[in-house]
Amino acid sequence: MPSSPHMSRREFVSIVTAAAGTIMGALIGIPAIGYLIAPALQKVSADAWIPAGALENYPVGVPTLFNFNRTKVNGWDKTVNSYGVYIIQHEDGSISALSNKCTHLSCRVNWKQDAAAYICPCHDAYFDIDGQIIKGPQPRALDTYETKIEENNLFIHFLGS
Numbered sequence: 001m002p003s004s005p006h007m008s009r010r011e012f013v014s015i016v017t018a019a020a021g022t023i024m025g026a027l028i029g030i031p032a033i034g035y036l037i038a039p040a041l042q043k044v045s046a047d048a049w050i051p052a053g054a055l056e057n058y059p060v061g062v063p064t065l066f067n068f069n070r071t072k073v074n075g076w077d078k079t080v081n082s083y084g085v086y087i088i089q090h091e092d093g094s095i096s097a098l099s100n101k102c103t104h105l106s107c108r109v110n111w112k113q114d115a116a117a118y119i120c121p122c123h124d125a126y127f128d129i130d131g132q133i134i135k136g137p138q139p140r141a142l143d144t145y146e147t148k149i150e151e152n153n154l155f156i157h158f159l160g161s
Contacts, residue, residue: 052097052147052154058089063111063118063129065100070158085145085156086111086118088129097145097156098131104138118142 007015050068058064063086072079084100098118102109107122117134118127125136132141146157 048158049148049155050158052085052087052156055089055149055152055154058087058095058154060089060091062113063088063098065111066156068158083158084108086142087147087154087156095147095149095154096130097147099143099145101143102138103140103142104136109142 048070052066052068066085066087067082068085069080069082072081086098086100088096088098090096100108100110100118102120102122102125104120104123104125107120109118109120109125109127111117112119115126116129118129118131119125120127120136120138123137125138126134127138127142128134130141131144148155148157
């Protein structure tokens with residue numbers, strides 16, 4: 001008996017069910033896959049101008065510590081890091097902003113007025129008021145940040161990671 005060019009009811013239902021299942025799976029699956037991989041594809045930008053407050057908060061010739069936090073989101077991981085910057089307002093009105101991390105092993109340096117130096121408590125590194133090396137094992141001067149003043153408010157250009 002020759003086979004009929006028409007399909008049976010069972011074949012038709014099987015094809016329609018498979019097509020409907022494929023369409024429903026795609027409608028649910030594609031957004032779900034996008035949701036799962038989207039955080040990994042986002043570009044993280046750490047570049048920012050951090051507001052450091054009014055200029056009058058920083059006395060002339062005295063390094064003043066300014067602390068701030070930055071949140072970094074990497075996929076689903078959210079990390080909050082604390083940073084410190086010593087801000088010095090010079091006699092001529094210029095501003096210097098120095099990292100408070102020693103360039104040796106990233107310990108936090110402290111300004112000691114009596115020694116007129118930033119001192120690292122970890123390995124006895126000394127830096128002068130401008131962040132230059134006085135003595136110790138550190139390979140370079142303290143890192144500096146770019147600054148700007150807008151409407152008598154100080155901003156620090158942060159390029160952290």
